[in-house]
Amino acid sequence: MKAWNGRKNALFLLAAAALVLCAVAVAGGLLGEQAMVTDFTRKNLAPCGQFLFGTDWMGRDMLSRTLTGLSLSIRIGLLTAAVSAIIALALGVASAVCGGWVDGVISWCIDLVMGIPHILLVMLISLAFGKDFVGVVAGVALSHWPSLARVIRGEVLQLRGAVYVRTAEKLGVPRLAIVRRHLLPHLLPQFLTGLVLQFPHAILHEASVTFLGFGLSPEQPAIGVILSESMSYLTTGKWWLAVFPGLSLVLIVMLFAAMGEQLRRLLDPASVHA
Amino acid sequence: MEPILQVKDLSISFTQYGRGTRQVLLPVIQDLSLTIRPGQVVAVVGSSGSGKSLLAHGILGILPYNSHMAGEITFLGQPLTPKRAEAVRGTEIVLVPQGVTYLDPLMKVGPQIRKGRRDQKARQASRTALKRYGLGEEVESLYPFELSGGMARRVLIATAAAETPKLVIADEPTPGLDARSAQRVLGHFRELADGGAGVLLITHDLELALTIADRVAVFYAGETVEEADAADFTAGKLRHPYTRALWNALPQNGFVPIPGAQPGPGEVGKGCPFAPRCPKQRPECLSPVSYRELEGGLVRCLYPEGEMV
Amino acid sequence: MKHRLLFTGKKLIRMVLLLLGVSLAAFLLMSASPLDPLQTNVGQAALGTMSQEQIAKLEDYWGVNTPPAERYLGWLGDFVRGDMGTSLLYRQPVSTVIGQRLQNSLWLMAFAWVISGVLGLTLGVIAGANRGRLADKLIRGYCLLISSTPAFWLALLLLVIFSVWLGLFPIGLSVPIGADASSVTLADRLYHAFLPALTLSITGVANITMHTREKMADIMESDYVLFARAGGESAPSIVLRHGLRNVALPAITLQFASIIEIFGGSVLVEQVFSYPGLGQAAVSAGLGSDLPLLLGITVVSAAIVFGGNLIADLLYGVVDPKIRRGAAKR
Numbered sequence: 008m009k010a011w012n013g014r015k016n017a018l019f020l021l022a023a024a025a026l027v028l029c030a031v032a033v034a035g036g037l038l039g040e041q042a043m044v045t046d047f048t049r050k051n052l053a054p055c056g057q058f059l060f061g062t063d064w065m066g067r068d069m070l071s072r073t074l075t076g077l078s079l080s081i082r083i084g085l086l087t088a089a090v091s092a093i094i095a096l097a098l099g100v101a102s103a104v105c106g107g108w109v110d111g112v113i114s115w116c117i118d119l120v121m122g123i124p125h126i127l128l129v130m131l132i133s134l135a136f137g138k139d140f141v142g143v144v145a146g147v148a149l150s151h152w153p154s155l156a157r158v159i160r161g162e163v164l165q166l167r168g169a170v171y172v173r174t175a176e177k178l179g180v181p182r183l184a185i186v187r188r189h190l191l192p193h194l195l196p197q198f199l200t201g202l203v204l205q206f207p208h209a210i211l212h213e214a215s216v217t218f219l220g221f222g223l224s225p226e227q228p229a230i231g232v233i234l235s236e237s238m239s240y241l242t243t244g245k246w247w248l249a250v251f252p253g254l255s256l257v258l259i260v261m262l263f264a265a266m267g268e269q270l271r272r273l274l275d276p277a278s279v280h281a
Numbered sequence: 282m283e284p285i286l287q288v289k290d291l292s293i294s295f296t297q298y299g300r301g302t303r304q305v306l307l308p309v310i311q312d313l314s315l316t317i318r319p320g321q322v323v324a325v326v327g328s329s330g331s332g333k334s335l336l337a338h339g340i341l342g343i344l345p346y347n348s349h350m351a352g353e354i355t356f357l358g359q360p361l362t363p364k365r366a367e368a369v370r371g372t373e374i375v376l377v378p379q380g381v382t383y384l385d386p387l388m389k390v391g392p393q394i395r396k397g398r399r400d401q402k403a404r405q406a407s408r409t410a411l412k413r414y415g416l417g418e419e420v421e422s423l424y425p426f427e428l429s430g431g432m433a434r435r436v437l438i439a440t441a442a443a444e445t446p447k448l449v450i451a452d453e454p455t456p457g458l459d460a461r462s463a464q465r466v467l468g469h470f471r472e473l474a475d476g477g478a479g480v481l482l483i484t485h486d487l488e489l490a491l492t493i494a495d496r497v498a499v500f501y502a503g504e505t506v507e508e509a510d511a512a513d514f515t516a517g518k519l520r521h522p523y524t525r526a527l528w529n530a531l532p533q534n535g536f537v538p539i540p541g542a543q544p545g546p547g548e549v550g551k552g553c554p555f556a557p558r559c560p561k562q563r564p565e566c567l568s569p570v571s572y573r574e575l576e577g578g579l580v581r582c583l584y585p586e587g588e589m590v
Numbered sequence: 591m592k593h594r595l596l597f598t599g600k601k602l603i604r605m606v607l608l609l610l611g612v613s614l615a616a617f618l619l620m621s622a623s624p625l626d627p628l629q630t631n632v633g634q635a636a637l638g639t640m641s642q643e644q645i646a647k648l649e650d651y652w653g654v655n656t657p658p659a660e661r662y663l664g665w666l667g668d669f670v671r672g673d674m675g676t677s678l679l680y681r682q683p684v685s686t687v688i689g690q691r692l693q694n695s696l697w698l699m700a701f702a703w704v705i706s707g708v709l710g711l712t713l714g715v716i717a718g719a720n721r722g723r724l725a726d727k728l729i730r731g732y733c734l735l736i737s738s739t740p741a742f743w744l745a746l747l748l749l750v751i752f753s754v755w756l757g758l759f760p761i762g763l764s765v766p767i768g769a770d771a772s773s774v775t776l777a778d779r780l781y782h783a784f785l786p787a788l789t790l791s792i793t794g795v796a797n798i799t800m801h802t803r804e805k806m807a808d809i810m811e812s813d814y815v816l817f818a819r820a821g822g823e824s825a826p827s828i829v830l831r832h833g834l835r836n837v838a839l840p841a842i843t844l845q846f847a848s849i850i851e852i853f854g855g856s857v858l859v860e861q862v863f864s865y866p867g868l869g870q871a872a873v874s875a876g877l878g879s880d881l882p883l884l885l886g887i888t889v890v891s892a893a894i895v896f897g898g899n900l901i902a903d904l905l906y907g908v909v910d911p912k913i914r915r916g917a918a919k920r
Contacts, residue, residue, distance in 0.1 A: 012298075014304075115607075115608070115611070118604075118608055119608055121850075122612055122850075122892045122895050122896055123612055123615075123616070123888060123892050124850050124851075124854040124895070125850070125851075126857045126858065127853075127854070127857065127888055127891060130872070130873075130876045131616055131619040134619065134620060134623045134876060134879075135618075135619040135620070135622040135623050136623075137624040137625060138625070207737070207738060211738075214740050215740055215741070218742050218861075219857070219858070219876075219877075220873070220877055221876060221877070234742070234743060234746065237746070238746070238862070241749065241750055241754060242754055246750050246755075249743070249746045249747070250747065250750070253740070253743035256740065256743065257735070257739050257740075257743070260738035260739075260740075261734060264734055264738050268734075338820075341819075341820050343819045346722070367822070368822075369822075370821070371821040371822020371823070375820075375821070376820040378816075378820070382812075382813040382814065383816070383817040384814055384817070385814045385818070385831075385835065386836070386912075387836055387838075387839075387910075387911060388831075388832070388835060396821055396822070397823070397827060424912070424915065426911075426912055427915065440821070
């Protein structure tokens, strides 16, 4: 019975995380040009007051590069998570509603996609689309839907079998009304939570394939590119090239994950118990 | 004789979220009082949703973490503190739960009755207990999913009887059983009481409860509205209008349904919880009503039956 | 028994069909790629200096002119006979390359699999049994941190700390450079595999822990745990006697499902530590358009994943009394 309780806390965290993410996305977009400025009079500087994240071997400011990279990550994350969540919703609902061979084929596809190690699949799809921006977006978007599709399929199946839905059908309530009144209210929280929880995976996989060389091109200051380039300089003690960009990425991903977690807490009916 | 269990003014409530981010305190049981003496079967009768099971959990000290309990519980003359409850539950106070879901689905019956003890004495006790309820030794090596409904119920009772309890709390021990099996299961509780233990029988079935109970407490929306000897009930001497309604709802007494629905936790006002459905409701019923003695029983009503106004 | 055999048979057929699907999907994706293997591997400048004849020969070598359907069927026919083709980059049979690389990776993955499994189960049980308390919060925080950390960055971090700063471990390679393969001792192997294995173990723990925690929390809220508490069992006894027993079944599934993640992680980690395993070979094959090798690696890794799932399903039947006894009666 405290005035400040778990739900208020969750709401606050959710808002704060969203605000920080927006700020980073905007800041990175504005700093895009500064991230590419080279200045050989200030190369290889360790983090200091003027360059908080240091500079690289071409004298580029690592802070602007990191922010630009994060902004790119967030935008790609949003795009791919949204696309894969929509694929998941469409396939999951189709599988559960149509049943029969449609269900069989979709379930088989889910098993198939889940049988190939994720990173390998993203690599393959990215290759098929000729790498670069399109490749990495397609790769991440087309490989992340199976688990959410499976959740949605299960949810719809369970709802369709529920007594109150079957009763409504028997009473002759129109199908569309059943979908709107009974299915959507249950499905929407699941879908939203699933969507938000896709972000962290999407961002991590984008960074990973870019790091391996299958994603964004080396000219773009993506986090994967920054970290991949840093590898050649780590042995000579330029630790800041890898540590700060990576740490910032971890923070951004954690914010997304925390957002998903808080959203789930708010939307889960069982959370009424303090 | 000294009572085995005495419950005085017990209240149990939960913190929950209402709409949005507001937290509310939901009272589930209010001012419940109850006494059980050795050799007695005391039935607590109420329809589902009246908070009966929580009474059992409250006595045993196993309420969920978001609950609050107030009031006094005395066991064998000593206050039943959480620490003492932990020490006596399973040995001196035992619970007989509703059904097979209360058995570990992946553990054989034998070890569950023995609660992990492996000595000869425990083996002997579990075998004797099973035999007492007509179950052979082979039942020990069955998994719960291999038991029939009636067998599961007898296994659960055997779990209780394998100890030598002073107090047996039976929480809805009969649903899903046919009339004969239910009668037999209740007979087992009568035997335990005749052996000197006190039995708290929690049930929704007034008719069945009356066949073995000595005292009956009627529960409505988290409050006891009447407590009296079972003989009063069978003789048709009832005090509270709800008890009368419950009585009339029995098939052999006319099968009269009670209009309206029992208020849920948090929906009860300050006054008598039954007032909205009561045929004899008056304006003063909406302010608090005290629990008082009336002709050898207790009643929470301003205008009970059998009292001259 | 007959029932179990039928079940296993069905699962095997499904597995073969899925593998066929995986190989076809991987082949289609690779042959759809607009990237020119000649430009990637020979380079624009070199191509310019070559004669038409030489280029045609190279095109034959990289399989540019054969129609995809013919290539796939040819590959499938050979595969059934045990021939996975020849790696274009390594100029060795694909099966030889995969065999060598897999041996290196297996050390790494088995170590990480066992460590993350045992640790994940333990932490998950502790967190689930103490839901909402300090131990749970700490473990959940750790999992959130780890699952938000890219495996390759963690690898870089460990590399900087242990190899560059402390100088405790080598920068890369599974064996000392220049050493004869036969003179490599077990100690050498362990020494070089330690950091990659540590990275994989740390990242693998998070997922298993979180899922185990969820199952354990459900178990702690079950009727039978309530009854055990009512029966006077102490909290540790409940966790050991009922918790572990009931969490065992989902744990089997989780443990085998984690193979795929360990594999995915190894691709990244091997790249950072330049550890000559299967994952590193996959990256080289992908970057170098070495279709036979990448196809081989995809199929082999999928086979390992599906095999793991099959083992989990079969183990389930042995452990779960409902299936074991239910099948015996039929």
